[in-house]
Amino acid sequence: MIAALIFLVSVATLLQFFVSYSRSVIVASRRHELSEEACEICGFTAQTVAGDKFGRLLQLISLCPEPGVDSLEVRAVALYFRLLDAARLMLGVGIPSAATWIESERSGCAYAAAVVLDRRIAYSRSMLEHQAGR
Amino acid sequence: MASLGPVDYALLFAGFGVHLFCLACLVKKGSVRRYFTLVLYLCSSIAAGVGRCLILNTAGFNSNNYFYFYFYSDALLIICLYFILMSLYSFVFEEMDVSNQVRAGAMFLLAGTAGISYYMITKSADRLVTRFVIELAQNMYFVGVVLTYLLWGAMVKLRENRTRVMQLVLSMGVYVSLFATSFALGNLHQMPSIARYYYPLMDMWLPASWIYTFLHVPEDARMATARVVAPTQ
Numbered sequence: 001m002i003a004a005l006i007f008l009v010s011v012a013t014l015l016q017f018f019v020s021y022s023r024s025v026i027v028a029s030r031r032h033e034l035s036e037e038a039c040e041i042c043g044f045t046a047q048t049v050a051g052d053k054f055g056r057l058l059q060l061i062s063l064c065p066e067p068g069v070d071s072l073e074v075r076a077v078a079l080y081f082r083l084l085d086a087a088r089l090m091l092g093v094g095i096p097s098a099a100t101w102i103e104s105e106r107s108g109c110a111y112a113a114a115v116v117l118d119r120r121i122a123y124s125r126s127m128l129e130h131q132a133g134r
Numbered sequence: 135m136a137s138l139g140p141v142d143y144a145l146l147f148a149g150f151g152v153h154l155f156c157l158a159c160l161v162k163k164g165s166v167r168r169y170f171t172l173v174l175y176l177c178s179s180i181a182a183g184v185g186r187c188l189i190l191n192t193a194g195f196n197s198n199n200y201f202y203f204y205f206y207s208d209a210l211l212i213i214c215l216y217f218i219l220m221s222l223y224s225f226v227f228e229e230m231d232v233s234n235q236v237r238a239g240a241m242f243l244l245a246g247t248a249g250i251s252y253y254m255i256t257k258s259a260d261r262l263v264t265r266f267v268i269e270l271a272q273n274m275y276f277v278g279v280v281l282t283y284l285l286w287g288a289m290v291k292l293r294e295n296r297t298r299v300m301q302l303v304l305s306m307g308v309y310v311s312l313f314a315t316s317f318a319l320g321n322l323h324q325m326p327s328i329a330r331y332y333y334p335l336m337d338m339w340l341p342a343s344w345i346y347t348f349l350h351v352p353e354d355a356r357m358a359t360a361r362v363v364a365p366t367q
Contacts, residue, residue: 006276007318010311013279017286017307021343023362024301028351072342073350 022080025073026105029112038118049114051106054081057113064120065127074116081109138190145334146187153180156341159348171221172344175214179337182207195330205267212274216240218306219281225299226289240281247277272317278310290359297355298347300362305343312336 042057044050049057061074084102091098138146157176160166166173185207186200193199220240224233250273252266286303294300313336319325 003272003318003321006272006314007322010276010279010314010318013283014308014311014315017282017304017311020286020362021301021304021308024297024304024357025346027357027361028297028301028355031355070346070350072339073346 018076019080019083022076023105023108025076026080026108026112029115030108032115032118034111034114034118035122038114038121041121042114042117044114049107049110051081051103051110054078054106054110054113057110057117061113061117061120064117065124066120067123070116070119074113077109077112081106084109138195141331145331146183149334149337150180150183152338152341152345153183156345156348159345163348165348165353169221171214171218175211175218176341178211178214179341182211202267205271208271209267209274212271212278213244215278215306215310216244216281219278219285222299222303222306223285225296226285226292226294243277243281244274247273268317268321272314272321275310275314275317279307279314282307282310290363293359295356295358297351297357298353300357300359301343301347301351304362305340305347308343309336309340312339 042049042053042060044053058074058078084105088099088102088106091102153176157173157180160169160173160176186204189197189200189203220237223236223240227233227236248270252270282303286307288294289300289303316325316329316333316336320329
């Protein structure tokens with residue numbers, strides 16, 4: 001009985017903490033301005049990134065060498081994006097205002113992914129410059 | 135004696151790597167003094183990992199020695215997590231000068247949790263007293279969930295805006311909730327054998343999230359709590 005109660009409460013808090021953590025990562029990434037190069041590669045403006053681009057951004061991220069510190073960020077945001085997709089399926093039709101909010105959140109996830117991609121492009125470039133300088 | 139497979143070893147070394155890298159980040163960023171409890175937790179976790187490795191090699195995965203060492207070392211690590219929570223409480227309430235009360239409250243809660251867990255087990259005649267370690271871990275993680283939730287509630291109420299503190303509290307919330315859920319599920323049902331891969335992965339969450347926070351979020355970064363809590367258009 002006590003274990004069941006602990007399980008239910010912990011699942012609820014886990015969901016709440018995870019959503020808040022993912023949102024804090026997304027909000028923090030909003031401070032980063034995307035470089036022209038990243039915008040050109042991905043085909044979007046520096047201010048907005050459509051949520052539908054998220055999958056493509058993840059593919060591009062996986063192609064770039066990893067500096068070794070942002071894989072958790074990518075995974076957390078990708079999981080949050082999947083949660084949003086599930087919420088869109090369940091709530092989107094019944095509650096139109098939720099659909100608008102979910103879309104803005106998906107766009108935030110895509111922006112966070114674009115920031116990671118931007119960072120990885122810069123890292124690859126610095127590695128190439130370093131090798132050329134030798 | 136159950137032997138370890140390549141996946142077990144890979145997870146073991148990945149865990150060590152993440153903990154050591156996180157420790158290096160804290161040292162490099164000059165945050166050892168301010169975030170001393172995080173360093174204490176990382177060092178304790180690495181020491182517990184080394185101890186578990188030694189026992190795995192000598193006694194095996196299914197041995198009683200490993201079982202007891204795992205859960206008792208885990209209980210010690212949870213106490214270190216309580217120290218981190220206390221330091222986070224003192225960061226949030228530093229302007230109110232209530233750190234002594236916070237410390238006393240946390241110690242009281244810790245002793246109370248251990249006492250209640252022991253009482254519950256000894257009163258259950260149909261259960262082995264050795265289950266105390268599992269029940270204790272479940273209850274201690276759950277108290278951690280409650281304490282983190284209260285802290286997060288206070289931060290929202292006080293409009294705490296330090297991004298680093300927010301991320302440390304939220305990642306701690308994810309970690310303790312994840313473990314409380316797993317232990318409660320383990321108490322309700324027999325865990326499948328694949329769970330042995332799941333726990334080391336969960337163990338990496340906390341140091342990995344700290345690496346992100348210390349490398350990408352400056353100490354002076356600010357963020358409105360409302361933007362994290364409430365939906366924004």
